[in-house]
Amino acid sequence: EAQVTQNPRYLITVTGKKLTVTCSQNMNHEYMSWYRQDPGLGLRQIYYSMNVEVTDKGDVPEGYKVSRKEKRNFPLILESPSPNQTSLYFCASSLSSEVFSGTDTQYFGPGTRLTVL
Amino acid sequence: AQKVTQAQTEISVVEKEDVTLDCVYETRDTTYYLFWYKQPPSGELVFLIRRNSFDEQNEISGRYSWNFQKSTSSFNFTITASQVVDSAVYFCALVTIRGFQKLVFGTGTRLLVSP
Numbered sequence: 607e608a609q610v611t612q613n614p615r616y617l618i619t620v621t622g623k624k625l626t627v628t629c630s631q632n633m634n635h636e637y638m639s640w641y642r643q644d645p646g647l648g649l650r651q652i653y654y655s656m657n658v659e660v661t662d663k664g665d666v667p668e669g670y671k672v673s674r675k676e677k678r679n680f681p682l683i684l685e686s687p688s689p690n691q692t693s694l695y696f697c698a699s700s701l702s703s704e705v706f707s708g709t710d711t712q713y714f715g716p717g718t719r720l721t722v723l
Numbered sequence: 724a725q726k727v728t729q730a731q732t733e734i735s736v737v738e739k740e741d742v743t744l745d746c747v748y749e750t751r752d753t754t755y756y757l758f759w760y761k762q763p764p765s766g767e768l769v770f771l772i773r774r775n776s777f778d779e780q781n782e783i784s785g786r787y788s789w790n791f792q793k794s795t796s797s798f799n800f801t802i803t804a805s806q807v808v809d810s811a812v813y814f815c816a817l818v819t820i821r822g823f824q825k826l827v828f829g830t831g832t833r834l835l836v837s838p
Contacts, residue, residue: 637824639825646830647830648727648729648814648829649814649826649828650828651825654824654825656823662823664825665825694766696768711770711773712770712824712826713770714760714767714768714770716766716767717766717767717768719766
């Protein structure tokens with residue numbers, strides 16, 4: 607089954623304790639990205655990756671790191687989480703980095719609800 | 724810069740009523756895609772529709788229909804004969820030819836359908 611998986615789905619942590627949220631897709635997609643969802647703000651892009659070893663900042667990258675060492679995985683790293691990073695996080699992927707390739711659609715993972723105390 | 728506005732924060736209707744969710748977008752690009760996603764209480768994002776800027780034909784899928792009007796930069800979503808299962812947050816989103824696949828989301832409209 608084609609899917610984007612995220613782990614963990616729920617996480618409660620404390621300020622300053624490094625954490626990683628994993629994202630994996632099994633569709634051989636080139637493009638992957640991370641979004642955070644906050645009440646009244648919708649979803650905003652944190653980072654994206656056009657392909658292996660190619661990553662770039664989205665609209666709200668502060669406090670986050672990413673890496674893309676393999677095509678299928680795109681982990682989100684919070685080196686020193688703070689309470690303002692409490693949010694619902696989504697990973698997404700799509701086949702091509704070219705938006706107008708075929709009928710490309712972004713597939714979203716199930717979301718990770720993070721609480722930083 | 725790209726922007727999507729969903730002015731309706733929350734809408735409450737009674738089952739079987741028709742409801743329209745508004746979406747207004749801004750972009751200087753002439754080539755772009757518009758999307759609607761549904762987020763049920765379980766939290767996942769469910770893709771509903773994708774339209775490109777060159778296709779202004781309205782689309783109907785069962786009880787769902789979409790009205791795309793470039794003249795008013797709007798991409799409105801209508802649910803006919805709403806049902807309790809339609810209760811969710813609905814997001815409108817935009818991606819442009821220069822956007823590197825970045826979806827620009829509106830703030831969402833929460834739809835509550837009561838029996």
